[in-house]
Amino acid sequence: MPRLLGRTALQIVALLFIVTALVFALQSLVPGDAARAILGSSGDEQLYLQLREKLGLDTPLWQQYLGYWGQVFHGSLGTTLTTGVPVLQTLIDRLPITLSLVVLSVLVSGTLGVLLGVAAARGRRWTRTLADVASLAGTAFPNFWLAILLILGFAVAIPLFPATGYADFTDSPADWARSLVLPVIALSVGGVGLIAKTTRDGMLRALHSDFARTLRANGVTERRVVWAHALKNSALLVLPALSVSFIASLGGAVLIENVFALNGLGSLVVSAVAAHEIYQVLGVAILFTVIVGIVNLLVDVMHGLFDPRLRGGAS
Numbered sequence: 407m408p409r410l411l412g413r414t415a416l417q418i419v420a421l422l423f424i425v426t427a428l429v430f431a432l433q434s435l436v437p438g439d440a441a442r443a444i445l446g447s448s449g450d451e452q453l454y455l456q457l458r459e460k461l462g463l464d465t466p467l468w469q470q471y472l473g474y475w476g477q478v479f480h481g482s483l484g485t486t487l488t489t490g491v492p493v494l495q496t497l498i499d500r501l502p503i504t505l506s507l508v509v510l511s512v513l514v515s516g517t518l519g520v521l522l523g524v525a526a527a528r529g530r531r532w533t534r535t536l537a538d539v540a541s542l543a544g545t546a547f548p549n550f551w552l553a554i555l556l557i558l559g560f561a562v563a564i565p566l567f568p569a570t571g572y573a574d575f576t577d578s579p580a581d582w583a584r585s586l587v588l589p590v591i592a593l594s595v596g597g598v599g600l601i602a603k604t605t606r607d608g609m610l611r612a613l614h615s616d617f618a619r620t621l622r623a624n625g626v627t628e629r630r631v632v633w634a635h636a637l638k639n640s641a642l643l644v645l646p647a648l649s650v651s652f653i654a655s656l657g658g659a660v661l662i663e664n665v666f667a668l669n670g671l672g673s674l675v676v677s678a679v680a681a682h683e684i685y686q687v688l689g690v691a692i693l694f695t696v697i698v699g700i701v702n703l704l705v706d707v708m709h710g711l712f713d714p715r716l717r718g719g720a721s
Contacts, residue, residue: 410706418699422692429691430471433684439463440487440682461487474688483692484685493689496674501693503572503670506582507662508655510590515597515651520644522598523605524637527613534606541599550661553592557665560588570667589666593658597651604647608640615639641712649705653698 441457442449458464462473477484483493525533561569567588573581612618613636621631660672667673671690678686 410703414699414703414706417702418696421695421699425691425695426474426688427471429688430467430474430684433679433682433687434467436679436682438682440684443682444488474685478692483689486683486686488681488683493685496686497671497689497693500669500671500674502575503668504656504659504663504672506575506586507589507593507659507668507670508652510586511594511655512597512648512652514590514594515601515655516644516648518594519598519601519647520605520637522602523644524609524632526602526606527609527636528632538603541603544596544599547595549592549596549658550665552595553589553662553665556588556592572666572668572670589662589668592665593655593662596654596658600651601644601647604643605640608643609636612636612639638712642709645705645708645712649701652701656694656697 439458441454441461441463445454445457455464462470465473474484483497485492486496522533522536526536557569560566567584569588571585573585575582609632613632617639618631618636621635622628626635659670660675662668663670663672664676671693675687675690677683678690
């Protein structure tokens with residue numbers, strides 16, 4: 407376990423440098439800069455040059471990048487260029503919305519996908535067809551397009567859920583759940599198809615394996631063979647699919663939050679890029695990278711729990 411933790415920490419650190427360098431380089435390609443965004447296109451040229459110097463935008467890009475990591479090593483993710491609010495505080499304020507959306511969508515994807523995959527593996531033709539249709543629909547339909555259809559259907563034509571906005575859980579759990587129903591559905595459809603197909607393939611292999619035949623020959627009921635043995639064996643395939651679904655949901659949240667006007671990290675990235683708030687963009691990139699690293703670590707640990715051979719290698 408210590409070796410696994412150390413390896414994961416090194417991977418996260420390496421990814422942080424790579425991701426932030428890419429973000430810095432790509433942001434530099436966006437026309438304009440933060441000083442022009444603050445002063446406006448009609449701002450005085452002398453003031454513009456002074457503000458560029460004050461913000462450090464007149465220095466080479468590599469110096470700005472190293473300067474940013476210098477302040478990160480001192481415990482600061484910087485401040486917003488326009489308001490002076492600490493970036494860390496902004497991330498903390500927005501994180502609960504994005505985590506609620508992503509975690510719920512992965513729970514829905516995992517639960518429905520596993521149930522659908524198990525049913526498809528047990529030989530019911532309509533469930534196999536449903537799993538194939540769900541997988542194809544999740545791949546073919548962009549989630550933002552599905553989100554618009556859901557708003558038109560269940561917020562406009564049949565006003566069951568709010569079209570936009572987010573209710574805080576501490577204010578009203580019922581309103582919190584209602585505000586997330588449509589975004590979670592839009593974000594989880596692709597994951598349901600992926601996990602259903604992965605579960606079905608793993609279950610088919612496990613149910614037709616020698617150990618399943620041995621269990622049946624020893625009098626173990628079919629229900630126990632399916633849910634207690636074959637599903638556990640299939641977890642080695644399902645866990646990476648859940649990890650991929652989680653990471654895809656983080657990326658998909660950027661679009662979904664903007665469609666449903668949720669003030670999470672996804673909508674923050676879009677507004678920050680437009681306003682040249684590079685520190686906010688970098689802060690979100692760092693946070694997402696750390697979350698992805700932690701999710702991959704949890705998957706590795708759970709792999710070890712399900713397969714003792716991997717547990718021995720990990721330790």
